[in-house]
Amino acid sequence: MRLPVAYLKTFQGPATGVICERERMDKFGRPFLGATVKPKLGLSGKNYGRVVYEGLKGGLDFLKDDENINSQPFMRWKERFLYSMEGVNRAIAAAGETKGHYLNVTAATMEQMYERAEFAKQLGTIIVMIDLVIGYTAIQSMAIWARKNDMILHLHRAGNSTYSRQKIHGMNFRVICKWMRMAGVDHIHAGTVVGKLEGDPLMIRGFYNTLLLPYLEINLPQGIFFEQDWASLRKVTPVASGGIHCGQMHQLLDYLGDDVVLQFGGGTIGHPDGIQAGATANRVALESIVIARNEGRDYVTEGPQILQDAAKTCGPLQTALDLWKDISFNYTSTDTADFVETPTANV
Template identity: 90%
Template sequence: KGGLDFLKDDENINSQPFMRWKERFLYSMEAVNRSIAATGEIKGHYMNVTAATMEDMYERAEFAKQIGTVIIMIDLVIGYTAIQTMAIWSRKNDMILHLHRAGNSTYSRQKIHGMNFRVICKWMRMAGVDHIHAGTVVGKLEGDPLMIKGFYDTLLESYLDVNLPQGIFFQQDWASLRKVTPVAS
């Protein structure tokens, strides 16, 4: 046994007329609780609290906490200040913060301009997120196996040595900075 048995909101869903966030959160937690009762195992659901304002994100996160979830989700497109703010809120409230990399490919997959996803991994580690979609070697977020290994190492290792095949061009000592769990979905 091992791993996590969690579902997540789609990264594009926040609160649309056909699926309001509060009702979605309630239905999701009802399903989680039924699944826990049926299996005796821990289950969960990443509640997407992404919204247009910090006030709306706080409201959604507070509601998610009140109904018993242990993890909330935000999208990369909310911006770095909002990401770090939600990371601080999550720490203070004993919640796990999952970051979906929605929007990342608009600048990380460009051959002429943009930046590598490894930079985002470093920023998100410094910002304080707990989980991040870090890609896989197959599927929608696929990439070169060595490159993906470099992303995972950037998120998980306390110290990185130069590893050119993995795209790590200089040493990095993360000291005691928290690790980030890479997630594949």
């Protein structure tokens, strides 16, 4: 799709955008770090809040509420919000850094979503979360609310694969990226290249460029078939999550760059020494690779050795590297660019 500038100007675009988010979070020169928590696994509200606290105190910037049906008898949404924000505030006090938890306001009606979002605002959160399944009208309504209330808006792409994973049906995820940038979300899950929610590296780069660049050039290998002037709409921060771990940090930084949230779910919570240790392992791994890159080293080739050197003074990182080693998910990507290069005739 190519969208005319006159049409784009009828949309507000991302409520906050990458640049304002970095200023609000006071995080520069590196990707954001996150983790995913699944309430449906049976956590009580209090135990959920403990997970949030430990992850943030260990060095993460964000934690994510990975749930669509997010108010169940064993943990109602309001209870989870209260305990989560207690964990956020305690972690901020302990670490001296701005941190956040995506309070999931997804619900059955707009009235319920506004109620949850207003309560989240009263509790002092900097970010709320919605799921793609609420629909495009509801997403735009929440984006307008987020801009009015100085809130970062995280979008989980739950349900997209029902219509974006086949070449003969539905639509490409790149189109969803364009629509969501127009609709006004600040974050969207956009693939990892490595990990469980993998993707062809060129196609993933096409998704990221669609979300981040001010102007898109035609790039057939990345699946970008039309140029696109984004008419000064703000950037959307891509989120990489699904089966990634700290041993892949050099690859993630190489493939995805700085403007991304690296979200390790099992790669944080599955750490043998606990959630806080898992978060610390990820933070140390990230900062060691970023420092090596900034020093001009070949951090992609030297990545495993850089991580091993960092682990000598960081027990949690050593444990994580020993546990996950070279674990990877080697799927054949279902999304590749279908184009044929034609020879240029000599004129």
